[in-house]
Amino acid sequence: MSFTIRASSTSTWSDCPRRGAARVFPHLVRAAGFDLRETLQTIGASVGTATHAAVAHTMAQKALDGTLANETETEQCGLESLSNSVGNSVRWDATSPDLNTAEKQVLRQYRTYRLHLAEKIQPQAIERRITITTARGNQLSGAIDLTDEGIRDLKTGTSRRVNMAQYGTYSLLRRSEGDTPLHLVEDYVKRVSLDKEQPPPVVIAYDREYAEEAAVRVITEIEELASEFEATGVPLVFLANPASQLCSERYCGAFHSKFCPESWVKE
Numbered sequence: 001m002s003f004t005i006r007a008s009s010t011s012t013w014s015d016c017p018r019r020g021a022a023r024v025f026p027h028l029v030r031a032a033g034f035d036l037r038e039t040l041q042t043i044g045a046s047v048g049t050a051t052h053a054a055v056a057h058t059m060a061q062k063a064l065d066g067t068l069a070n071e072t073e074t075e076q077c078g079l080e081s082l083s084n085s086v087g088n089s090v091r092w093d094a095t096s097p098d099l100n101t102a103e104k105q106v107l108r109q110y111r112t113y114r115l116h117l118a119e120k121i122q123p124q125a126i127e128r129r130i131t132i133t134t135a136r137g138n139q140l141s142g143a144i145d146l147t148d149e150g151i152r153d154l155k156t157g158t159s160r161r162v163n164m165a166q167y168g169t170y171s172l173l174r175r176s177e178g179d180t181p182l183h184l185v186e187d188y189v190k191r192v193s194l195d196k197e198q199p200p201p202v203v204i205a206y207d208r209e210y211a212e213e214a215a216v217r218v219i220t221e222i223e224e225l226a227s228e229f230e231a232t233g234v235p236l237v238f239l240a241n242p243a244s245q246l247c248s249e250r251y252c253g254a255f256h257s258k259f260c261p262e263s264w265v266k267e
Helices: 017-024 026-031 043-065 071-086 099-118 164-176 208-232 261-265
Strands: 004-006 125-133 139-147 151-157 184-190 202-206
Touching: 004 017, 004 208, 017 026, 017 208, 026 208, 043 071, 043 099, 043 125, 043 139, 043 151, 071 099, 099 184, 125 164, 139 164, 151 164, 164 184, 164 202, 164 208, 202 208
Parallel strands: 004 139, 151 184
Antiparallel strands: 125 139, 139 151, 184 202
């Protein structure tokens, strides 16, 4: 039974492969007789998606004619994305406790990107998805935020994470089309409460060859363990990490399930 490995899942896989399995191929887990819960999207993810929508709108215009899109229209694009996401229910948090706060955060995050980065970047393509079939017959897929001479990815959130494998996967996908990116760059815009000043973006560069090697190892592990689990149905094929900060009902569909006995002792 085949499945899709999304580039974004490769960087979080090692934090808890059991949680990763529940996210990457829930159909395999359920086919083995285990129930999984659906988890609500977090407001942090919704604010991030809305910021992406605004940035993509203005940078797509720049890719066409070299100018940034109308600011009012761009901001409205971000707010509409947030409204659509929140309408499907989200989990609020202390940094974004309500819709009014989240809307202001989207605008602040987009504006700091526009102010500090938009004029410096010369985009070639925006939000382009690439999907290939692996040697084992699964799909490897990634939607690259922005390409210039290399790959740039926008990240938001209350804390920075190491997304090396994700960017390595993007690079592998680009190279499958015969194009070798010259750089891998993350543009991180921090989500902060409204009583704090919005920080400027932080630009983080990754070594392309090392990131690709990391991606290959993670992708190989995912596929090998999935095959073993499909043959055995044993949850311990995937190591669990109950010490993970994401080991909770809030973030994991396997939490307090028969698929993850390790989580039973946690509240």
